[in-house]
Amino acid sequence: MGSVWKAVSRSAMAAQRGRWPAPAALRRLARRLLAHGAGSRAVVVDSWRDPLVVREGPTRDPGRSIWDGVTVAGPPRQPDGSCRPHAAEPAGADESGDALRCLLMTESLDVGGMDEVVAFLARELPAHGLSTTVAHVPLDPVQPVGRLGIALRGEDVEVADLRRDTVRTWLRATAPDVISAHGAPDWALTAAAELGIPVVETLHGMHSLFAAERDEVAGRAALLAGVVAVSRTVRDQYTSFDVLPPERCVVVPNGVDRGRLVAPTRSDARAALGLGDEFLAVSLARHCLQKNTFALVSAFDDVAKVHPDAHLVVAGRADDLPYAAQVVDLRSRLASQDRIHLRDHVARPALLLAAADGFVLNSYFEGWSLASMEALAAGVPVVLADVGGAREQVAALPEAGALVPNPLGDPLAISWEAMISTRYRAQENRAELVHAMGRLVETQAEWGPRRRGIALAAQAAFDPTLCGRRHASVLRAVVDGVQDLRPVAEAEVVT
Numbered sequence: 001m002g003s004v005w006k007a008v009s010r011s012a013m014a015a016q017r018g019r020w021p022a023p024a025a026l027r028r029l030a031r032r033l034l035a036h037g038a039g040s041r042a043v044v045v046d047s048w049r050d051p052l053v054v055r056e057g058p059t060r061d062p063g064r065s066i067w068d069g070v071t072v073a074g075p076p077r078q079p080d081g082s083c084r085p086h087a088a089e090p091a092g093a094d095e096s097g098d099a100l101r102c103l104l105m106t107e108s109l110d111v112g113g114m115d116e117v118v119a120f121l122a123r124e125l126p127a128h129g130l131s132t133t134v135a136h137v138p139l140d141p142v143q144p145v146g147r148l149g150i151a152l153r154g155e156d157v158e159v160a161d162l163r164r165d166t167v168r169t170w171l172r173a174t175a176p177d178v179i180s181a182h183g184a185p186d187w188a189l190t191a192a193a194e195l196g197i198p199v200v201e202t203l204h205g206m207h208s209l210f211a212a213e214r215d216e217v218a219g220r221a222a223l224l225a226g227v228v229a230v231s232r233t234v235r236d237q238y239t240s241f242d243v244l245p246p247e248r249c250v251v252v253p254n255g256v257d258r259g260r261l262v263a264p265t266r267s268d269a270r271a272a273l274g275l276g277d278e279f280l281a282v283s284l285a286r287h288c289l290q291k292n293t294f295a296l297v298s299a300f301d302d303v304a305k306v307h308p309d310a311h312l313v314v315a316g317r318a319d320d321l322p323y324a325a326q327v328v329d330l331r332s333r334l335a336s337q338d339r340i341h342l343r344d345h346v347a348r349p350a351l352l353l354a355a356a357d358g359f360v361l362n363s364y365f366e367g368w369s370l371a372s373m374e375a376l377a378a379g380v381p382v383v384l385a386d387v388g389g390a391r392e393q394v395a396a397l398p399e400a401g402a403l404v405p406n407p408l409g410d411p412l413a414i415s416w417e418a419m420i421s422t423r424y425r426a427q428e429n430r431a432e433l434v435h436a437m438g439r440l441v442e443t444q445a446e447w448g449p450r451r452r453g454i455a456l457a458a459q460a461a462f463d464p465t466l467c468g469r470r471h472a473s474v475l476r477a478v479v480d481g482v483q484d485l486r487p488v489a490e491a492e493v494v495t
Contacts, residue, residue, distance in 0.1 A: 052273045248485055270355045359376075
C-alpha cells in the first residue's frame with residue numbers, strides 16, 4: 001500500500017509541476033492527495049531532533065531538540081526569545097502622567113515577520129512616549145492568539161482578542177488616541193473611522209495589492225490618516241494606485257531587535273548541528289510559494305556539485321503543504337539531497353545564524369525581510385533576490401551583501417499568476433543566484449575575521465531606537481493633524 005500511495009502522490013506532484021490539463025474533479029482529487037497525503041504523511045519537514053550532519057558519538061535523546069542545553073550569553077530572555085522587557089512607564093508623558101494611547105491592531109500574532117514587528121513596537125513605543133495595547137483582529141474568527149500574543153501577555157502587555165461583533169464596543173470603551181494597523185481587516189478599520197480614531201496602516205509586504213482594483217484600494221485608503229511602508233519598493237507599489245497624497249505615504253524601515261541576536265558561541269552552535277568544516281548556507285523562510293524554496297533548492301544543487309562540503313538548511317513553518325511536498329520531492333531527486341536540509345521553524349534564529357557561513361533568500365517578494373536583516377546584524381554575509389528592502393539592506397552593507405535579480409525580473413511586476421506559472425521552472429535569476437552562492441562558498445575563509453565588523457555596522461544601520469522613534473513621530477503627527485508626514489518620517493533616515 002505504501003508503494004501505491006507513493007506512486008499516486010508522485011503522479012499528483014508531477015501533474016501539478018507540469019500543469020497538465022485535467023478535469024476539475026481530478027484536479028480537486030490531486031489537491032486533496034497533496035494536502036492530506038503528501039503533506040501530512042510524507043512531506044512534513046524535519047524537526048530539530050537530529051543534527052544536520054550525523055557523526056559517531058553518544059546517542060541523542062530522540063525526544064529532545066538539538067538546541068536543548070545549548071547555552072547563550074546575555075541577559076535573561078523573554079518567552080519569544082527577546083531580551084527587552086515591555087516598558088511599564090512610557091517616556092515623554094505629560095505632567096499628569098498620561099501618555100498618548102496607541103493601539104496596535106493586527107490580524108496575526110504568531111510567527112510571521114509582521115507579527116514580530118507588532119511585538120517589537122509594543123515593547124519599543126513606550127520608550128517614545130506612547131503607551132501600547134495590542135488588538136488581535138483575525139480574518140478567520142476561529143484563529144486564536146498565537147505565540148507572540150501569548151509572549152506579550154507574559155510581559156504584561158494587554159492583548160485583546162476581538163472579532164467583528166466586539167471591536168466597535170471595545171474601541172468605544174477604551175478610546176485609543178491613535179491606531180497603528182498591521183493587516184487589520186476592513187471592518188476593524190471602519191469601526192475606528194466611525195469613532196473618529198485616526199489610523200496609520202503599516203504595509204509589510206506586497207501581496208495584499210496583487211491583482212487589487214483601484215476602487216478597492218481607495219476604499220481602504222479612505223479609512224486611513226496615513227501609510228507607513230517598510231521599504232521603498234512597497235511604497236512605490238502602493239503609491240502607483242494614486243489613492244492617498246504622496247505626503248501621507250512614508251517609509252520607515254524595520255529595526256533589528258537586538259534581543260533576538262543573543263546567541264551561543266559559534267563552536268557550540270555548529271557542534272549542535274554536527275558541523276565541522278562544512279560550509280552552511282541558511283535560509284530562514286516559511287515553506288510556501290512566496291519564499292520560492294523550490295527554485296532555491298534547485299539552484300543550490302548546482303552549487304553543491306562544485307562544492308562538495310556545502311550544505312543548505314531552509315528553516316521555517318510549513319505553511320503550504322502541497323508546495324512543501326514538491327520541494328521535498330525535488331530534494332529526493334537531487335544528487336546533493338543529503339546536504340539539503342528542510343527543517344521546521346526555529347523560535348530563536350540566532351541559534352542558526354551563529355553557525356551560518358552565509359544567508360540566502362530567493363523570495364518572489366518581501367516587504368522588508370527581518371531574517372536577512374538579522375543575518376547581517378549577526379555578522380553573516382547575505383545573498384538576496386531583489387525584493388522589498390533588499391536594495392536598502394545591501395546598500396547599507398555592500399561589503400557583506402550581494403543582490404541578484406528578482407526571480408521574475410521586475411520586483412514591481414509580481415503577480416500570483418506569474419509566481420504560479422514559474423514556481424517549478426528555471427527562473428530568470430538562476431545563473432546569478434548560483435554564481436553568488438558559489439562566491440560565498442569560495443570566499444568562506446575571508447568572512448570569519450569580518451563578522452564582528454559586519455554585525456556592528458548592521459546594528460547601527462538598522463537601529464531599533466530610530467525605528468521606534470520614527471513610528472512614534474508619525475503616529476503623534478497624525479493625532480496633531482499634520483498632513484505632510486515626510487519631514488517627520490524622514491528625519492535621520494536609515495539608508
